[in-house]
Amino acid sequence: MQYKKPMMIGGALAVMAMMPPVWASEPIQPITPVKSINLGMVELGKKLFFDPRLSKSGFISCNSCHNLSMGGTDNLKTSIGHNWNQGPISAPTVLNSSLNLAQFWDGRAKDLKEQAGGPIANPGEMGFTHELAVEVLQSIPGYVAEYTLVFGTEKIGIDGVTEAIAEFEKTLVTPNSRFDQWLLGDENAINGTELAGYKLFKASGCVACHNGSAVGGSTYQKMGVVAPYQTTSKIEGRIGVTGKDADRFKFKVPTLRNVELTYPYFHDGGAATLKEAVDIMGRIQLGKQFTDEEKVKIVAFLKTLTGDQPSFNLPILPPSSDKTPQPKPFS
Amino acid sequence: MQYKKPMMIGGALAVMAMMPPVWASEPIQPITPVKSINLGMVELGKKLFFDPRLSKSGFISCNSCHNLSMGGTDNLKTSIGHNWNQGPISAPTVLNSSLNLAQFWDGRAKDLKEQAGGPIANPGEMGFTHELAVEVLQSIPGYVAEYTLVFGTEKIGIDGVTEAIAEFEKTLVTPNSRFDQWLLGDENAINGTELAGYKLFKASGCVACHNGSAVGGSTYQKMGVVAPYQTTSKIEGRIGVTGKDADRFKFKVPTLRNVELTYPYFHDGGAATLKEAVDIMGRIQLGKQFTDEEKVKIVAFLKTLTGDQPSFNLPILPPSSDKTPQPKPFS
Numbered sequence: 158m159q160y161k162k163p164m165m166i167g168g169a170l171a172v173m174a175m176m177p178p179v180w181a182s183e184p185i186q187p188i189t190p191v192k193s194i195n196l197g198m199v200e201l202g203k204k205l206f207f208d209p210r211l212s213k214s215g216f217i218s219c220n221s222c223h224n225l226s227m228g229g230t231d232n233l234k235t236s237i238g239h240n241w242n243q244g245p246i247s248a249p250t251v252l253n254s255s256l257n258l259a260q261f262w263d264g265r266a267k268d269l270k271e272q273a274g275g276p277i278a279n280p281g282e283m284g285f286t287h288e289l290a291v292e293v294l295q296s297i298p299g300y301v302a303e304y305t306l307v308f309g310t311e312k313i314g315i316d317g318v319t320e321a322i323a324e325f326e327k328t329l330v331t332p333n334s335r336f337d338q339w340l341l342g343d344e345n346a347i348n349g350t351e352l353a354g355y356k357l358f359k360a361s362g363c364v365a366c367h368n369g370s371a372v373g374g375s376t377y378q379k380m381g382v383v384a385p386y387q388t389t390s391k392i393e394g395r396i397g398v399t400g401k402d403a404d405r406f407k408f409k410v411p412t413l414r415n416v417e418l419t420y421p422y423f424h425d426g427g428a429a430t431l432k433e434a435v436d437i438m439g440r441i442q443l444g445k446q447f448t449d450e451e452k453v454k455i456v457a458f459l460k461t462l463t464g465d466q467p468s469f470n471l472p473i474l475p476p477s478s479d480k481t482p483q484p485k486p487f488s
Numbered sequence: 489m490q491y492k493k494p495m496m497i498g499g500a501l502a503v504m505a506m507m508p509p510v511w512a513s514e515p516i517q518p519i520t521p522v523k524s525i526n527l528g529m530v531e532l533g534k535k536l537f538f539d540p541r542l543s544k545s546g547f548i549s550c551n552s553c554h555n556l557s558m559g560g561t562d563n564l565k566t567s568i569g570h571n572w573n574q575g576p577i578s579a580p581t582v583l584n585s586s587l588n589l590a591q592f593w594d595g596r597a598k599d600l601k602e603q604a605g606g607p608i609a610n611p612g613e614m615g616f617t618h619e620l621a622v623e624v625l626q627s628i629p630g631y632v633a634e635y636t637l638v639f640g641t642e643k644i645g646i647d648g649v650t651e652a653i654a655e656f657e658k659t660l661v662t663p664n665s666r667f668d669q670w671l672l673g674d675e676n677a678i679n680g681t682e683l684a685g686y687k688l689f690k691a692s693g694c695v696a697c698h699n700g701s702a703v704g705g706s707t708y709q710k711m712g713v714v715a716p717y718q719t720t721s722k723i724e725g726r727i728g729v730t731g732k733d734a735d736r737f738k739f740k741v742p743t744l745r746n747v748e749l750t751y752p753y754f755h756d757g758g759a760a761t762l763k764e765a766v767d768i769m770g771r772i773q774l775g776k777q778f779t780d781e782e783k784v785k786i787v788a789f790l791k792t793l794t795g796d797q798p799s800f801n802l803p804i805l806p807p808s809s810d811k812t813p814q815p816k817p818f819s
Contacts, residue, residue: 207557216552216568226538226805233817237547241572243818418807421814430810466804473797474557476749479761483752486564487574 180340184359184368187337188253188414188464191327197307202325204303204472205318211290212283214239215484219276219322223251225467228418229329234426239284246392247426250419252467253412255327256371262408262424264377265398269323274315287315293482294318299475331415331464339461347461354458357451362443372413372462380406380424383444386437390425417460431456511671515690515699518668519584519745519795522658528638533656535634535803536649542621543614545570546815550607550653554582556798559749560660565757570615577723578757581750583798584743586658587702593739593755595708596729600654605646618646624813625649630806662746662795670792678792685789688782693774703744703793711737711755714775717768721756748791762787 180186205211209218222236223229229252231237236244246262254260260272276282277290294300295313305311307321336355338346347355358364367373377395380386386406395404408424416422421429428434435455439445447455511517536542540549553567554560560583562568567575577593585591591603607613608621625631626644636642638652667686669677678686689695698704708726711717717737726735739755747753752760759765766786770776778786 209555209558209562214568215564216562221547224540226803227540228807231540231547232808233546233815237545237817241817420808429814432810468801470799471802472557476559477563477751479763483760484564486568486572 178340179342183340184364185336185340185372186370187340188256188330188332188334188370190330190332191255194328195307195324197303198321198324199328200325200472201300201303201307202321202323203469204300204474205294205322206325207472208474210293210297210474210477210481210484211277211285211318212239213285213289213484214283214486216486217283219251219273222248222276222282225251225329228252228415228466229254230419232420234421236282238282239280242281244281245390246424247421249411250415251326252329252331252419253371253374253414255330256369256412257374257409258376259409262392262411263395263398264409269326270319273319273322273326289482291315291318293477296478296481297475298478303475329467331466334414334462334464336458336461337464347458350454350457351461352458354454354456355461357454358458361439361445361447361455363438363455366410366442367413373410374412376410377404377407378410378442380408381441384441386423386427386441388423388425388427390427392424394424413459413462415463415466417463431459435459509671510673514671515695516667516671516703517701518671519587519661519663519665519701521661521663522586525658526638526655528634529652529655530659531656531803532631532634532638533652533654534800535631535805536625536653537656538803539805541624541628541805541808541812541815542608542616542649543570544616544620544815545614545817547817548614550582550604553579553607553613556582556660559583559746559797560585561750563751565752567613569613570611573612575612576721577755578752580742581746582657583660583662583750584702584705584745586661587700587743588705588740589707590740593723594726594729595740600657601650604650604653604657620813622646622649624808627809627812628806629809634806660798662797665745665793665795667789667792668795678789681785681788682792683789685785685787686792688785689789692770692776692778692786694769694786697741697773698744704741705743707741708735708738709741709773711739712772715772717754717758717772719754719756719758721758723755725755744790744793746794746797748794762790766790 206219209216209221211218217239222231224231229250230248234247236248238244249262255269258264260266260269261275266272266275274287277285278287291313301311301313304313304317308317335346366376366378369375380394393405395407396402416431420431421427422431422434428437432452435452436447439447537550540547540552542549548570553562555562560581561579565578567579569575580593586600589595591597591600592606597603597606605618608616609618622644632642632644635644635648639648666677697707697709700706711725724736726738727733729735747762751762752758753762753765759768763783766783767778770778
């Protein structure tokens with residue numbers, strides 16, 4: 158019978174080709190890598206993303222809190238900023254952040270470029286100013302040369318700096334998760350428990366907010382729909398942007414892509430484990446008390462959302478020159 | 489005459505082959521990459537080097553102060569540690585540190601393995617303990633699996649952890665600098681100014697301490713032989729290890745490899761630029777006041793010592809498990 162196998166497979170493939178893809182009928186779509194990208198700008202942005210000279214101290218880079226070795230976050234409840242300042246909120250992952258409807262938990266930045274300027278000038282984060290950061294970069298011949306190649310001018314501006322960082326960040330998508338392989342038709346990519354978890358995820362209503370290719374990131378929702386969220390955090394979310402009372406405690410729904418790597422969870426980092434996060438979400442958003450078995454299944458499903466992590470050489474940064482202003486970590 | 493050229497080149501090569509290599513008669517030898525290395529241990533050590541979970545805060549890794557994007561140092565006068573502690577001394581580069589006779593400025597660690605344990609348990613650096621660091625790693629399934637592969641036991645120990653970090657650090661040599669190309673016989677690898685700088689470096693006596701393949705790192709010498717070094721630093725160097733009065737202000741001579749990247753200079757980071765460092769060294773170590781022209785030449789030579797920087801993919805760290813103790817950045 159061996160000679161017939163190829164024909165059978167061929168026949169099966171022919172049938173599959175006529176069928177709509179799995180994901181077409183699912184609320185979650187596969188990640189697609191970015192389609193139009195400026196590679197020179199990406200290389201410049203990658204260096205800037207890793208460069209602590211964008212901070213007053215010379216110690217904190219974008220990668221400090223959005224650590225690409227650790228799922229694009231710092232895995233801390235709230236971040237550490239200039240002078241060991243305790244940040245008010247948990248750093249969201251930079252992975253797949255290009256898929257978000259807006260940036261920051263409250264959506265106050267319309268895109269990655271606008272976001273990138275925020276932490277540099279935040280006294281509690283990188284503690285610098287846009288003007289001083291640009292002055293530092295302008296004093297570094299390697300950056301001036303690369304900036305000139307990319308932007309056609311040797312006069313560095315914060316606009317180009319944040320645009321380059323954003324262009325790099327657009328490359329930080331994580332395709333090829335086991336769940337995406339399943340969505341693309343590989344039935345064996347996830348096991349029975351994981352599939353049961355996905356079905357539960359859909360049937361329980363999680364998918365109402367966590368959908369699309371980012372499995373989230375596309376709407377603002379109230380944290381605590383059915384019951385109030387217990388937290389000591391004073392952060393009120395979207396109301397800070399809109400001023401509308403209805404937006405109190407509304408936050409951008411976080412992506413669940415790579416959620417296995419992005420602990421602790423929620424805007425206050427209040428849930429240490431996925432199991433705890435699923436339990437809390439069930440109770441306060443859906444009015445459901447998941448059983449232990451249900452939580453195990455949903456968590457198993459969530460872990461299938463870990464995709465290929467960004468893969469690139471550690472960037473080597475151009476050295477400062479004799480004219481570069483010194484970092485000021487202790488003043 | 490074109491047909492004769494290959495013969496002439498062949499003849500020249502034949503003559504060169506009989507001549508001793510340039511470096512055999514020079515006080516500086518080329519960097520040679522490490523010859524016997526355990527690649528599995530290197531991969532484990534690379535992850536550990538980049539893992540901030542070896543610190544109490546979960547924020548500081550080896551790479552924080554020995555940043556491989558920045559010449560293996562932090563480019564700060566003195567480093568930032570746990571709770572923004574201001575360190576007492578300037579972080580030496582980890583690049584080519586395997587070539588040092590011992591580790592730390594005062595040589596208090598006999599090798600890289602012994603060094604690696606220091607910062608983890610230093611309250612002002614990573615602020616952790618060896619026991620707690622090991623407990624964290626032991627709770628991470630990805631580390632247990634990799635450790636078992638490398639060391640043949642699933643019981644993680646600080647001994648294996650520091651051995652793996654050291655093994656990775658041994659790979660951080662920087663061959664192929666322009667000066668090494670010159671040492672290996674490429675006359676055009678450095679220009680006339682750079683060669684003049686090297687001749688001056690030798691003739692002035694710099695080479696008495698800065699020699700060998702690391703251009704330093706092989707002896708302890710007093711900082712301030714001819715005139716005292718002006719500093720507010722209270723660090724006294726080697727005397728802290730030996731207790732001998734003769735070792736007051738003695739420090740391990742730093743490598744000058746990649747010195748273009750490892751600013752600011754000296755144990756207190758007191759010299760911001762290479763020109764300033766050369767000036768101070770001339771005056772307090774050699775009793776020479778270099779002219780501006782001489783300093784330009786020596787600095788030009790020093791910049792030829794920048795070698796190939798370590799090139800590898802940013803490591804992706806194994807995620808914590810539900811049992812992993814939480815980092816404690818603010819307590």
